[in-house]
Amino acid sequence: MSASFRKVPLKYSFIAISILVVVHILTIIIYRPISTSTDEPKPWDMKRVDKTAKQTSLSPRKNDSTKETLSDRPIGPGKVPPILPDNRNIKDKSKSYSKSDNHVEKGRSFILGDCYRYNSHGKQLLPSETLRKNNCQKRLPKAVIIGVKKCGTWTIRQYLGLHTSITINGETQFPTSINITAKDVSKWKDEMYYSSPRTLPMTETSQYVIARVESKRRLKAFLDDDLKIIVIIRDPVTRAVSDHVHKLFEVFHSSLLRNESFPITHEGDVLRESIKDTIIDVSTGRLRDGQQLVRFGQYITYLRGLLEVYSRDQLFILDGEAFIEDPLPSLLRVETFLGVPKFYKRDHFRVNPQTGFYCAHVPERPFYHCADPKRKGRPHPTLDDDLEGKLRDYYRPFNLQLAKEFDLDFPWLFH
Numbered sequence: 001m002s003a004s005f006r007k008v009p010l011k012y013s014f015i016a017i018s019i020l021v022v023v024h025i026l027t028i029i030i031y032r033p034i035s036t037s038t039d040e041p042k043p044w045d046m047k048r049v050d051k052t053a054k055q056t057s058l059s060p061r062k063n064d065s066t067k068e069t070l071s072d073r074p075i076g077p078g079k080v081p082p083i084l085p086d087n088r089n090i091k092d093k094s095k096s097y098s099k100s101d102n103h104v105e106k107g108r109s110f111i112l113g114d115c116y117r118y119n120s121h122g123k124q125l126l127p128s129e130t131l132r133k134n135n136c137q138k139r140l141p142k143a144v145i146i147g148v149k150k151c152g153t154w155t156i157r158q159y160l161g162l163h164t165s166i167t168i169n170g171e172t173q174f175p176t177s178i179n180i181t182a183k184d185v186s187k188w189k190d191e192m193y194y195s196s197p198r199t200l201p202m203t204e205t206s207q208y209v210i211a212r213v214e215s216k217r218r219l220k221a222f223l224d225d226d227l228k229i230i231v232i233i234r235d236p237v238t239r240a241v242s243d244h245v246h247k248l249f250e251v252f253h254s255s256l257l258r259n260e261s262f263p264i265t266h267e268g269d270v271l272r273e274s275i276k277d278t279i280i281d282v283s284t285g286r287l288r289d290g291q292q293l294v295r296f297g298q299y300i301t302y303l304r305g306l307l308e309v310y311s312r313d314q315l316f317i318l319d320g321e322a323f324i325e326d327p328l329p330s331l332l333r334v335e336t337f338l339g340v341p342k343f344y345k346r347d348h349f350r351v352n353p354q355t356g357f358y359c360a361h362v363p364e365r366p367f368y369h370c371a372d373p374k375r376k377g378r379p380h381p382t383l384d385d386d387l388e389g390k391l392r393d394y395y396r397p398f399n400l401q402l403a404k405e406f407d408l409d410f411p412w413l414f415h
């Protein structure tokens with residue numbers, strides 16, 4: 001073997017090496033990430049800047065039998081969920097959305113706020129001298145996004161993270177124990193990003209909104225008197241479906257991790273039937289309204305609880321359905337509510353042709369902010385009329401009361 005290697009003439013080795021070098025250079029050119037502010041953002045360059053935030057994406061796995069069904073084919077009898085923009089159906093298979101791990105080119109660096117930069121090594125604190133000069137510290141949040149679960153909290157947090165006057169953490173565990181101490185709060189503060197006085201420190205959780213009133217009150221004592229609170233809510237029927245799909249997907253995935261050949265077939269039917277089994281008591285045919293899956297959509301209960309602790313003008317209630325349709329108008333209102341300079345523009349947002357959901361890119365930031373279609377924006381099964389009717393009947397009085405008490409006019413509140 002080694003003898004035959006030695007017989008290969010030098011000329012051929014040189015040609016082979018040259019070919020390899022050319023192929024390598026072409027690969028780098030084709031897959032180079034967004035590197036200048038004038039470059040067109042490419043869907044395959046999407047990546048979250050926020051590396052320390054809780055990872056919500058499952059890494060694509062080989063032979064993933066869910067792939068075709070869950071991201072490409074609508075579930076249900078030939079229908080797509082009505083809430084999604086029409087362009088959800090546009091398929092663009094030529095672009096791979098799995099190339100989400102592109103890095104900033106070596107030698108390039110983006111400044112994020114006053115305390116961080118992002119380069120080919122990821123997100124890093126600026127040199128300590130700069131941190132001192134900019135008065136970078138860990139600060140308790142002055143504004144929070146607190147839920148509701150499955151209503152779009154992740155996406156709005158990503159978009160707010162693009163704002164040059166906001167420093168927003170990934171999801172953090174708000175201390176909600178009834179005996180909360182200064183130590184608990186200080187531990188929580190340690191989870192925050194460094195921020196300068198020039199930017200608004202923020203964080204997010206979908207848990208605080210459902211915490212008991214007494215717990216909310218205890219935490220409030222440690223926070224700014226004029227803490228600003230964003231609550232995003234969507235059609236509770238869709239929220240329940242989303243929550244159920246999420247839970248089932250987690251189960252499928254853990255099974256798949258244990259046994260790669262776990263068969264997943266007829267997802268639409270499985271999902272439709274399993275949501276029915278979860279929500280309807282078969283013996284009585286009635287809705288199991290004690291289920292969290294159902295109760296979480298009773299937004300008025302949680303919002304009333306918030307009002308016992310915070311004043312109405314500290315709350316901004318965002319329509320999650322309108323936010324999906326077009327995030328810009330919602331974000332402009334959020335800017336006003338937070339009192340930060342106007343930043344968002346129409347051309348920061350583009351629809352991901354693969355999913356029909358918006359993604360965001362701003363020239364000041366290195367990457368597209370685009371949800372992993374396996375984790376957010378999953379296809380929903382179509383509910384059968386009976387189940388949907390029962391859910392709508394259940395939520396209607398709560399929704400109407402919500403519209404009245406909180407002076408909201410979101411169209412789905414009146415369904």
Ligand SMILES: Nc1ncnc2c1ncn2[C@@H]1O[C@H](COP(=O)(O)OS(=O)(=O)O)[C@@H](OP(=O)(O)O)[C@H]1O
Nearest residue numbers: 149150151152153154155242357358371376377378
């Ligand atoms: N731009 C964009 N891209 C993808 N998904 C979007 C977007 N805007 C809102 N949404 C909706 O957000 C839903 C998930 O909500 P959350 O992020 O609050 O979920 S979680 O509670 O943090 O798990 C998620 O629910 P599913 O559609 O069931 O996956 C989406 O409908």
